[in-house]
């Protein structure tokens with residue numbers, strides 16, 4: 254035993270002496286051997302650098318302010334609350350915000366504006382709004398606001414004046430200049446058989462147009478005084494520093510007459526761009542027809558929401574292209590092309606859901622919902638994401654379910670900021686947990702969103718590039734496209750299958766390097782791996798970015 258110990262001690266001394274003897278003056282750390290795991294060698298990813306271009310191709314985050322973050326303890330979200338969460342929004346990877354209406358209004362949703370020049374007192378003050386704009390700009394976030402000018406509230410003073418002036422004119426009294434201005438400010442009907450969409454003015458002998466509801470009378474957009482008012486409102490907010498507008502209900506400006514709507518939109522675009530050539534405007538024209546949306550783009554307005562791709566179309570490709578074991582991937586490819594084509598020289602505006610539609614996150618299959626979000630964010634244009642989708646909020650406003658169900662508070666998981674659901678909400682559930690919980694879980698929906706948006710922010714080609722097909726194999730749920738922007742080219746390789754891996758030899762198409770990956774499971778088990786022959790192995794529902 255002693256002898257063995259002596260031999261071991263001797264050997265140790267010899268080894269130590271040898272090591273000291275060979276020690277170089279300037280030691281260089283050894284190159285680590287590439288680590289091979291179940292999917293092959295890991296790729297090298299840069300997870301910190303972004304390449305954000307200061308143009309109007311942005312990742313927008315849509316906020317219903319009342320359900321976002323309450324800063325003053327009355328359980329109603331407010332503008333100061335949004336300011337407080339700007340770092341959260343920025344960290345997610347959004348660089349644009351669309352605020353749903355913030356002006357003084359009659360209803361919880363605030364699409365019935367009582368005063369276009371005042372902030373609703375539930376949301377705060379004009380000073381709070383100015384602070385929000387400034388804080389957005391400090392963080393490189395563009396702020397656009399909902400501009401609801403198809404209709405106002407019936408409590409808007411302009412409506413009251415208009416009704417009185419119209420009545421006076423009908424009975425043949427002479428009008429003052431002020432009354433002349435207001436007598437046809439709204440769309441009135443004086444006959445006995447009003448067209449559909451009209452209601453009787455209470456206590457009067459004439460009707461007013463109100464396609465959405467009785468408390469939302471519609472402006473007469475032919476009136477020069479109305480148009481002057483619109484321009485005033487636009488100038489007022491551009492002068493405050495907003496970066497643009499989301500135009501509500503544009504096809505209702507002249508319902509049934511798209512050409513006249515487009516004519517007014519051209520005017521609006523001119524007013525906005527004259528005041529601020531960099532401003533961005535996106536219109537809500539709820540139509541599934543490419544042809545009609547293209548017609549609207551001819552107004553010069555930057556963007557119109559792509560409803561065809563969204564959840565409001567039962568066949569919308571952003572959700573349905575993963576069906577049939579991923580063989581429907583060709584629908585996504587067609588969508589990539591049509592999304593660009595519809596917009597012409599404008600900016601596409603794809604989205605999956607918003608405050609008027611059911612939320613898209615599945616109650617059962619979270620992987621499916623994650624991948625669908627990634628499909629949205631690989632589209633060209635400015636994308637729009639509804640607040641709360643990042644934590645997988647669910648909700649539907651179809652059937653007997655009211656709109657309030659898709660406007661419930663985001664669950665921060667902390668006492669601060671907590672909002673109460675809008676009155677009338679019937680279902681309030683959160684199947685995937687709070688923001689606090691999801692921030693702490695690397696495999697959460699929230700952290701998946703962050704990764705997807707990081708990839709989008711690292712590769713400007715995704716939002717802006719010209720799309721070319723490299724390879725498509727429907728049977729194996731494989732789609733490989735190229736996007737080229739400003740002389741730079743990236744490849745996007747999608748595995749649309751929920752269960753099977755996909756092997757892709759990407760180097761044969763001239764790409765040499767994998768620069769990013771989007772995978773469902775961010776632990777080390779199912780990553781995009783490099784094989785011994787240089788090809789890639791993509792796990793289910795994954796996307797590789799190659800250069």
Ligand code: CA
Nearest residue numbers: 323325329331
């Ligand atoms: Ca509040």
